[in-house]
Amino acid sequence: MFSDPGYSLYRKNASVLPLPSAFFYGYNEKCGFATVTPEIPLTQLKKINKGKYSVDPNIKKQALRTFTYGLYAVSCADEGEVNIFTANWLTQISFDPPLIAVSVENDSKSLGMILRSRVLTINVYRDGERDLAGKLGKSAIQHPDKLNGIEYELGANGCPILHNALAWVACEVLHTAPAGDSTLIVAAVVDVGMLGEGRSLTMSEAGFRHAG
Numbered sequence: 001m002f003s004d005p006g007y008s009l010y011r012k013n014a015s016v017l018p019l020p021s022a023f024f025y026g027y028n029e030k031c032g033f034a035t036v037t038p039e040i041p042l043t044q045l046k047k048i049n050k051g052k053y054s055v056d057p058n059i060k061k062q063a064l065r066t067f068t069y070g071l072y073a074v075s076c077a078d079e080g081e082v083n084i085f086t087a088n089w090l091t092q093i094s095f096d097p098p099l100i101a102v103s104v105e106n107d108s109k110s111l112g113m114i115l116r117s118r119v120l121t122i123n124v125y126r127d128g129e130r131d132l133a134g135k136l137g138k139s140a141i142q143h144p145d146k147l148n149g150i151e152y153e154l155g156a157n158g159c160p161i162l163h164n165a166l167a168w169v170a171c172e173v174l175h176t177a178p179a180g181d182s183t184l185i186v187a188a189v190v191d192v193g194m195l196g197e198g199r200s201l202t203m204s205e206a207g208f209r210h211a212g
């Protein structure tokens, strides 16, 4: 497996990313695929990041929409005001310490609140909560009443915990990074709670499309 030329190139040259590497080389041989995706030099990756790399927009959309996602209600609090928005661009990124990453749209109301307060709480939607996810997936700026009729209480950090959530995870912001039309937030898990048993809502079950 380690005779893969891409792997040796990676070992010799740190400016080359080990993208498909030896694993895919063997996989392709086994399955008889004719092509092996080459490693992408960092110089080309920079072009991708600047949007100069030509990607077929339809295939890009299709390929990125094959990713699997969960669905969460991210709540925030700042200067006596609270907000909650639906997010799928969210994942755990470290065991120790437990860290999560979430990407928040730059034109959202929540981003400014989170950056000022440095806290947020992730509420895990239960399966069957598609309507709630859809309601909280609207913009608070365009729908200032979107929290009307939603049952929640405030956690110790001031952020709402949904009564219907399966679990909640309170976080403190550690780092942020620009991420195109959004901002990537890396946050540490500081408190957690389970509100019931059951399954979480997924993008696949809800049938929403927020990727591509």
Ligand SMILES: Cc1cc2nc3c(=O)[nH]c(=O)nc-3n(C[C@H](O)[C@H](O)[C@H](O)COP(=O)(O)O)c2cc1C
Residues within 6 Å of the ligand: 083, 084, 085, 086, 087, 088, 089, 090, 103, 104, 105, 107, 108, 109, 110, 111, 133, 134, 136, 137, 138, 139, 140, 141, 182, 208, 209, 210
């Ligand atoms: C299915 C779905 C997934 C979404 N995922 C995200 C996400 O990951 N990050 C994000 O900032 N907004 C996401 N949104 C949009 C937000 O829920 C919300 O409309 C937007 O961020 C503005 O929220 P706010 O102004 O209330 O803060 C998603 C919306 C839907 C319906």
